[in-house]
């Protein structure tokens with residue numbers, strides 16, 4: 757059985773990383789047009805770097821929670837082929853032992869040259885005057901996918917979703933495309949679909965089944981059930 761899993765900010769919430777759209781979430785406190793678009797970065801790179809510097813520091817101090825560990829256990833279990841796709845820019849899946857992890861929205865632990873696309877480990881503090889170590893000229897930015905940009909690894913993700921037997925979305929509000937449309941793609945390919953979330957997401961009615969509660973509880977329980985089959 758091939759299981760394709762899509763994770764969102766909710767899986768890292770109990771590790772202390774803020775979500776985007778919950779009450780008190782990042783987009784309630786900040787304007788996404790300023791912080792998560794290439795235009796916002798061009799207008800005010802200092803503000804955007806400060807935002808990601810702060811979040812990078814929070815991620816480095818955070819630890820994976822039982823939901824990340826549960827998925828790593830599932831992925832290592834040879835009975836299932838597991839494709840793990842995350843919208844998150846943290847590395848908590850990797851630190852829980854998952855491998856591979858497909859980061860469709862990039863990672864803020866990596867810096868990207870806006871001119872030549874060279875990548876290197878992001879320093880703790882990125883600044884507008886940082887230049888690319890490869891071409892020496894291009895502006896350094898966080899290697900994350902902002903609105904209006906093309907998500908990464910779509911050539912790998914779309915066939916995995918379309919060809920899986922079970923599609924599971926965990927801790928994502930289902931408001932951001934193309935990820936929000938993956939449930940339909942999976943259903944068109946004949947997959948069963950399951951939502952694991954704190955509460956019904958915007959796309960809840962598109963799934964065959966759902967379980968609600970904190971990811972740290974719901975995910976390990978679901979994994980244990982699968983592994984005991």
Ligand code: BJW
Pocket residue numbers: 763764765766767769770775776777778781792843844845861900901902903904905906907910926927928929930931932933934952953954955956957969970971972
């Ligand atoms: C818990 C929990 C707990 C809490 N346990 N659960 C009009 C219609 C359709 C599309 C568009 C449109 N206008 C524009 C678009 C396109 C646009 C888009 O979707 N806009 C919508 C807002 C309308 N999309 C894009 O621009 C994307 N690019 C694109 O489409 O390119 C075209 C293309 C497509 C396909 C192939 C080729 C080309 C790019 C989107 C980039 C998104 N970037 C961000 C920032 C990344 C860097 C960073 O982190 O700062 O990605 S925005 C932000 O949202 C981040 C997230 O990955 C993403 C999704 O958020 P997520 O993970 O769902 O978090 P929340 O906060 O929304 O939800 C948390 C959930 O957890 C909630 O449900 C809670 O209940 C739950 N939860 N605690 C379990 N303890």
